[in-house]
Amino acid sequence: MTSEAPTRAYRRLSVEERRRQLLDAALTLFAHRAPEEVSLDDVAEAAGVSRPLVYRYFPGGKQQLYEAALRSAADDLRQCFAEPPEGPLSHRLARALDRYLAFVARHDAGFSALLQGGSVVETSRTTAIVDGVRRAAAGHILTHLGVEDPGPGLRMTVRMWITSVEAASLIWLDQDKEPPVEELRDWLVEQFVAGLVATAGRDAQTAEVVRSALALESAEGPVGALARRVLPVLGGAGHLL
C-alpha cells in the first residue's frame, strides 16, 4: 500500500493541477539557473514525472515552458508596486521596493539571465512580457503620484527610475547582494526623489507633484533625513545662486 500511494497521488491531479505542478517545478529551476542550463529532463525530474508527460502539457518544449513560467513570474512582479495610496510617497515606494527586491533575490539567476540579454530563450515574446511588467510598474507609480494624465517630463522621469531599479538590481545580484537590501532600497527611493526634484525645475506638472508629495513627508521620515544629509554637501555652492 505504501508503494501505491505516490501513484495514486500522481493519477489524481487534474489537468490544471498537473500544469501548475510542472510550471512550479520549471519556475524554481528557471529562477536559479540560466535557461540554457535547464533541460526538460530537469523539469520532469523536479516534478517527479516522465519527460513525455512534460511534452504532453508543453508541446513547445523548453521555450513554451520558459514563457509560461515567465508569464507567471510577471504576474507576481506586476503586483509588487500595487500599494494602498495612503501615507507619504517615500514609505509607499519603500514597501513596493521591499517586495520587488525580495522577488529579485528569490529569482536571482533567472532574473539576471532574462534581463541581461543574449539569452537562448529571449524572443520578441519574452521581451513583450518584460515590457508589460515595466508598463504596469510605471502605471502604479503614476497613481502613487496622483497623476492621471502624465506629461512627457513626468513619464520620462518615472520610466528612467524603473530602468535604474532594474539595472541596480542586476548590479546588486552581481555583487552578491551587497549593499544590504535595506540600504539599496533607501538609496533607490532617494534617487527617485532627486530625479523628480530635478525634473520639477523644468516641468510644471512635476513641480506640482513634488510639492504635494513633500507636504506629506516628515522630518523624521526618509526624505527629511535625505534633506538634512544633503544640505551640508551643498553648503559651499552659494556662488551658483
Added chain:
Amino acid sequence: MTSEAPTRAYRRLSVEERRRQLLDAALTLFAHRAPEEVSLDDVAEAAGVSRPLVYRYFPGGKQQLYEAALRSAADDLRQCFAEPPEGPLSHRLARALDRYLAFVARHDAGFSALLQGGSVVETSRTTAIVDGVRRAAAGHILTHLGVEDPGPGLRMTVRMWITSVEAASLIWLDQDKEPPVEELRDWLVEQFVAGLVATAGRDAQTAEVVRSALALESAEGPVGALARRVLPVLGGAGHLL
C-alpha cells in the same frame, strides 16, 4: 573605356578596403533597419557586389557581418565620452551627450533593435560588445569626476545614469526624437547632478566629488540655472529640516 572604369575600380580594392566597403554598406543598412529586415542580398546590392563575394569576406553570413558592424559602431560610441578633462563637469557631460545623441540619431532603428532585446542577431557576443561600451563610458565619466578608485556608491550612481541615458535614448527615438535633442541633453545632465547629490548624502567619496564639481560650476551655467529653478519648488519643504 567608360564601361571599363567600374570594373577596374572593383578590381583595385585591396582585401582590407573591400572588407571596409562591405562593412560600411552593412553599417548603413543595420543602422536604419531592424536586423531581421536586412538580408545579405541587400548588403551585396548596397555595396555593388555579388552575394558570393560578401560570403567570401564574411563566411559566417549575416550574423558575422552584424557583429563586425556592431564592433565598428561600438568603437565610435566608445569615443563619445572621451573629452578633455577641462572646465565644468556639466559642460563636459553636455558635449559628450551631444556626440552620443548624434550617434543615436544616426543609427536610430539599429540602436533600438540592438538594445530592446529579443533581436534575431542578439547573442552573448553582441551583449558583451554593448557591455564593453557601457564600461568604457563609465570609465570616462569617473575620469571626469577625478576619481581613480570609485567606491560602490559612486560606481552605482554612474552606472545607473548610463543605463538611464540608454533608456532615455530609446524613448526619445520612440517619440520621433521629441523633446528637441538639446532639451533631452540638458535634462540628462541635470538628472546626473541630482543623482550624484542624493548619493553624496550617504557616501563621503561622492560628497567630495560633488563639492569639487560644484566649485567649478558657475551661476550662469546649467547647474546654476538648475539650482535657481529647483529652489522655489522646495520652498515649502521647511518642515523636513
